[in-house]
Amino acid sequence: MEHIELFFKSIFIDNMVFATFLGMCSYLAVSKKVSTAVGLGAAVIFVMAITVPLNWLLDQYLLQPGALSWLGEEYASYDLSFLSFIMFIATIATMVQLVEIIVEKFSPSLYNSLGIFLPLIAVNCAILGGSLFMQSREIPSLGLAFNYGISSGIGWFLAILAIAAIREKIRYSNVPPALRGLGITFIITGLMAIGFMSFGGMLTGGDEPKAKEETATVDVVKEDAQKELANNNTKVVE
Structure with a gap:
């Protein structure tokens, strides 16, 4: 039950885009076509599914106060939590490089369409936010950390996929000139965020x-x- 609740809560209630507005740069820039949005969203899911559990292991066995006790009693007093940002970002950058190599190898067209935004996943605040939220919420197990990484990635994927589908449709709509482009996109994003907030009561049993x-x-x-x-x-x- 805990896994299911965390899964749906991370996708709908605590959505990275609509609840915390993280990863907005890629969300706005790569959401003009559904095909491109799907590729970037899948890459984000892959990166978060790997980096959040890896960073959980780093946090539990290296960074937390007393985490080094497995090396011996003389290391039990060590506190390396000040290295959290550096270690988390290093893990994310490594995984993004792996994703970039895989996409370039198996889908050159997607690699070219994503352009600079594929390597910029490394500095996507939604990716780092997933690891920091995992740390601050003190997720107790590796399985839940993996669940949280996947579900948070799926939430970001649904957000960019939905806005890309809408932007493809409104391209041929009669939008007022003052709102064309990012203006109408921000308005739609706000309305979608209100819609996702309505899921807040689904897990209050x-x-x-x-x-x-x-x-x-x-x-x-x-x-x-x-x-x-x-x-x-x-x-x-x-």
């Missing part, structure tokens, strides 16, 4: 017992207050 408990507590307090008021009125009458 776990809060129902807590809400019922709070309601019961309030009822008890009200009942006690009414009894006390009734006793005071009785004393005044006497």
